[in-house]
Amino acid sequence: MASDAGRRAPRPVPWGAALVATYALAALPVYAAWLGLDLHLRVVKAGITQRVPLPDLIAGTGERPFVLRALVPALVRGVDAAVPVAWRARFDRAALRAGGTTLRHRMAGLAWERDSFFDYVVASVATYAFLVGFAIALRALYLRLYPSRWWAAGVLPLFALATMPLFFQQGAHFYYDFATLLLFTVALLAIAERRWRLFYVAFLFAAINKETAILLTAVFLLEQWRERPRLVLLAHAAAQLTLWAVVRGLIAEEYRGNPGTLFEYNPWTNVALMRNGVSLPHVAFFAALLLAAVVDLRRESKLVRSAFLTILPLTAAYFVVGKVGEIRALFEVLPVGVIVVFNSAVVVFSDAATVLRRPASRSPAGSP
Secondary structure, eight states: OOOGGGSOOOOOOOHHHHHHHHHHHHHHHHHHHHHTBOTTOOBSSOSOOOSSOHHHHHHTOSOBTGGGOOHHHHHHHHHHHHSOHHHHHHHHHHHHHHHHHHHHHHHHHHTOOGGGHHHHHHHHHHHHHHHHHHHHHHHHHHHHHOTTOHHHHHHHHHHHHHHGGGGGSSSOOOTTHHHHHHHHHHHHHHHHHTOHHHHHHHHHHHHHHOGGGGHHHHHHHHHHTTTSOHHHHHHHHHHHHHHHHHHHHHHHHHTTTSSBOSSOOOHHHHHHHHHTOOOHHHHHHHHHHHHHHHHHGGGSOHHHHHHHTTHHHHHHHHHHTSOTTOGGGGGGGHHHHHHHHHHHHHHHHHHHHHHHHSOOOOOOTTOO
């Protein structure tokens, strides 16, 4: 009989890899819904209904403000520069030949151009990776805030992914949406862990991706206000404002000759939309955040409370420069929004369970 010393120690269960695989699988139907596909990969509606096709964004000829959200187009251009044109053309031909009529019908339904199939695949892989990365970063953020709640940290990203199809029910959604989720979550994680290099990297890419990155400076100031000397804090704020202004200014200058405007102005359109009634996801989103804030926000960390306040400028922008019903325009608040909603649900169910477990009081002897 072999001695215990001669036996190999059992390998630890790779929980990290298992969680990543779980999140990647859970993200697949969410991503399909975002594209406009059902569970059988049939086109229900073209999910990415932006007015500017992806090839125009990559070429830099698209309409403003969409072309100003430059991260994903720049990423695709970088891959295009690294892959020879002949290889890309060969990939397109091979994929279209292998996919046959089914693939061509899917592409037509999604309004994908055949000559740019490689670019659509690169953009799709990148945005799917952003979505999975958001789930991973959200778990890390929750664990940093609540180190003992490891089970809740594993469930929270699944809860967040399960709620996301609500955001796709009305209006357009875009290639930069999931990058916004990931980068805001990573920036919040960096603040929580006091990893300032990581924060500035996330801030830089968030600024390239979308102008709303400036909200991270507000979160930084609110969370750090009594943690650092005022001069140090103001120096950080000035550095962030300068970085944001330089990035957004260079992008605006690059595309100043493009059609369109820096921002859309839709208050009267939104008034007309609200007169016709608002969608259920719209009502559910704001109601859930409001109720969760009442139940749980006061118990949350300073970071969560500070980031949750971004709902105020985001809501103002939603009604002025956004479109009522397109609640994906509020993605910046979603990382902390789902934390507050999730924790408030835990509080409510825990309180209800406590009441149910409490033994009924007995009546005094002789009383009816």
